[in-house]
Amino acid sequence: IDIFKNSKPHNCAFSELPKDKGYAQKEGFRxxxxxxxxxxxxxxxxAMMGRVIKGGKIKFDELDAAMFEGIDEVVLCACGTSYHAALVSSYLFERIAKIRTKVEVASEFRYKEPFLNKNSLFIVISQSGETADTLEALHIAKKAGLRTLAICNVDNSSIVRMAGSVIxxxxxxxxxxxxTKxxxxxxxxLWMFVVYLANLREVISARMNSAEISAMLHIPQILKIKDGLQDKIYRMSKHYLHGHGFFFIGRDIFYPLALEGALKLKEISYLHAEGYPSGEMKHGPIALADSNLFTVALMPKHLLYEKTKSNVEELAARDAYxxxxSPEEPEIADDFIKTSEQSHAMSEFFEMMIILQILALEISVRLGNDVDMPRNLAKSVTVE
Structure with a gap:
């Protein structure tokens, strides 16, 4: 059989591969x-695999439930982005696990001669596990005899080796x-651990436990970026290259998300940005409001929407951009990014998180900055 009998010639176009070896590692992303x-x-x-069980249970094989007996307080200690994650969880610990919770900046904690409660669970959070201030804070807590837990991304790091327990x-x-990730x-x-602890303390109803786990299992779907979202944000980002700064505002768990959104923008765009609780605007910051001030308002439908809307209206009345x-467009918005209708505040949280990350990225790209290696910063802060 002549396999070439009905074949047709094809003109092939060749293009040189990028000389940057990182292009392959980036899998086509910029x-x-x-x-x-x-x-x-x-x-x-x-992160959820083997830990969030569909039957309605949170399981951490790496933890011994006995270590949490008698715990009446949680102290969270971290720096930077990890500190913002700690702040988010502090609302969840008190709301869901019904336990008193404090959040400490590690670089301050190590020098404040802290009064430590022997019944505290001391949780440190670090991406690298080598953050010098957080490591020293953990050392202080261990020396004081506190039970310690590390939330970390790097196995066999210094913090992981020192902590009593690790997730x-x-x-x-x-x-x-x-x-970002x-x-x-x-x-x-941290959210999973909150529900785990709430069950150990027997302070969560079966209905609430089921609702939290259902919401958790839905988060990966929330984090799949919708077609057209990044293009929309890129087109919008041209509005935000000038002016004298940004307010990121939110309430409850969306306040630490506002802090994180402002930090992302600062880190890679070098523009001034501040995160604030929405209700604090009238206590001083609103003095800055004018047509050259950009306000990024996080307005979830399921958490204090009307209160946040009122704060945004105050800023708009002073001509802030x-x-x-939000899932619902307020009339006073100059720009609007619509989020999907969700039944749980944490679903709204993760969707808004990804929007803020892309916004910072696209503003930085327009300004011509090195997104991956911003000036003056290091991936792991191993000195004071």
């Missing part, structure tokens, strides 16, 4: 940070200096 934003659905799934976040290698997995693991991120 930056490692961009690739890591898109990986979040996958890594959050891996690994399973985010994989994160090359972008500005953390490490933050997502930290928040997810408003970017609203």
């Amino acid at each position: 930056f490692f940070m961009e690739k890591e934003i898109y990986e979040q659905a996958q890594v959050v799934t891996e 690994l976040t399973r985010a994989g290698i994160e090359k972008g200096v500005a953390s 490490a933050f997502a997995t930290q928040v997810m693991v 408003i970017l609203a991120i």
Whole structure:
């Protein structure tokens, strides 16, 4: 049989592969940070694997439930993005696990001569496990005889070796200096741990437990970036290259998300940005409001929407430029990114998180900055 009998000639076009070897590692993305934003659905799934059981249970094989007996307080200690993850979880610990919770900045904690309660669970959070301030804070807690738990991404790191117990976040290698997927997995693991502790303390109803687990299992779907979202944000980003700064505002768990959104923008765009609780605007910051101030308003439908809307209206009345991120578009918004209708505040949290990450990325790209290696920063802060 002549296999070439009906064949037709084809003109092949050849193009030279990029000389940058990192291009292959980036799997076609422009930056490692961009690739890591898109990986979040996958890594959050891996963080839950074997831990979130569909029957309605949270299981951590690496933890001994006996170590939590008699615990009446949680102290969370971290730096930077990990500190923001700790702040998010502090709302969840008190709301769901019904336990008093404090959050400490590690660089301050180590020098404040802290009064430590022997019945505290001391939780440190670090992407690298080598953060010098957090490591020293852990040393102080261990020396005081506290029970300690590390939430970390790197096995066999210094913090992992020192802590009494460890939960690994399973985010994989994160090359972008500005953390994205490490933050997502930290928040997810802390949320899981909150529900785990609530069950140990017998303070959560079966109905609430089921609702929390159902919401967790839905998060990977939330983190799949919708077609057209990044293009929309790129087109919108041209509005935000000038002016005298940004307010990121939110309430409850969306306040630490506002802090994280402002930090992402600062890290890679070098523009001034601040995160605030929405209700604090009238207590001083609103003095800055004018047509050259950009306000990024996080307006979830399921958490204090009307209160946040009222705060945004106050800023709009002072001519601030408003970017609203919400399922419902407020009339006073200059720009609007619509989020999907969800039944749980944490679902809204993760969707808004990914929007803020992309917004920072696209503003930085327009400004011509090195997204993966921002000036003056290092991936792991191993000195004071």
